[in-house]
Amino acid sequence: NAGVTQTPKFRILKIGQSMTLQCTQDMNHNYMYWYRQDPGMGLKLIYYSVGAGITDKGEVPNGYNVSRSTTEDFPLRLELAAPSQTSVYFCASSYPPPANMNTEAFFGQGTRLTVV
C-alpha cells in the first residue's frame, strides 16, 4: 500500500524561487493536511482541505498556497521562498477528521526544504 506519497524528499531553493511540494494519497481520504516541522517544535498546520475544491488556512499559512482539484492530490506551493521557510514539510490525510472515532492521520515521509 502506497498510503501518502510526498515528492521530492529533499530540495534546496534560492531565496525568491518558487516550487511545488507534491502530495498524493490512495486511501480515498477526504481530509488532507500540510504541516511544517521545525527543530524543537511540534508540527504547525499550514493548510488543510476537507474535500476536493475546498481548502482552508491553518495556523501558519503565510507564504504558501494550496489547491485540491482531486481527492488524491494536495500540492503545496511556495511562491517566493524565504529562509524562514526552511523546514521539514509533512503531508497527511485522514477520513474523517483525525479526532473522530477509530481514525487517525496518515503521514507522508516528509520533504526537507532548505532556502539559501
Place this chain on the structure above:
Amino acid sequence: AQSVAQPEDQVNVAEGNPLTVKCTYSVSGNPYLFWYVQYPNRGLQFLLKYITGDNLVKGSYGFEAEFNKSQTSFHLKKPSALVSDSALYFCAVRDGLKSNYQLIWGAGTKLIIKP
C-alpha cells in the same frame, strides 16, 4: 488557549526497564488526545488515542497511555522498553469544543533506549 507540553526533551531508559514519556495539555472542552512516533527520516506514525471511555488506552507496539483528567495529563508508557523503541514521540490534542480540525502538537520527546 489550547496547548500541549512535553516537559522532557529527551528520556533515557535501559532496555527491559519501564518507560514513561510525559504529556500535559490545556483545552477548553473535552480533550481528544493522541500519541505519534517518528523514526529517523520518516513520517509520523499513529500509536494510540483517547477520545472517551476507559482512561487506560492501549496502542501499537505494546504502548499504552493513561488519561488523567484532574492532572490534565496523558503520559505514554511501556512496561519493558526495547532498543527499537528509540524514536521521537509526539503528543497532540484537539479541543472537543472547537469545530475546526486542528491538532495542537507538543514539541516532541526523544526516547533513547540503551542496550
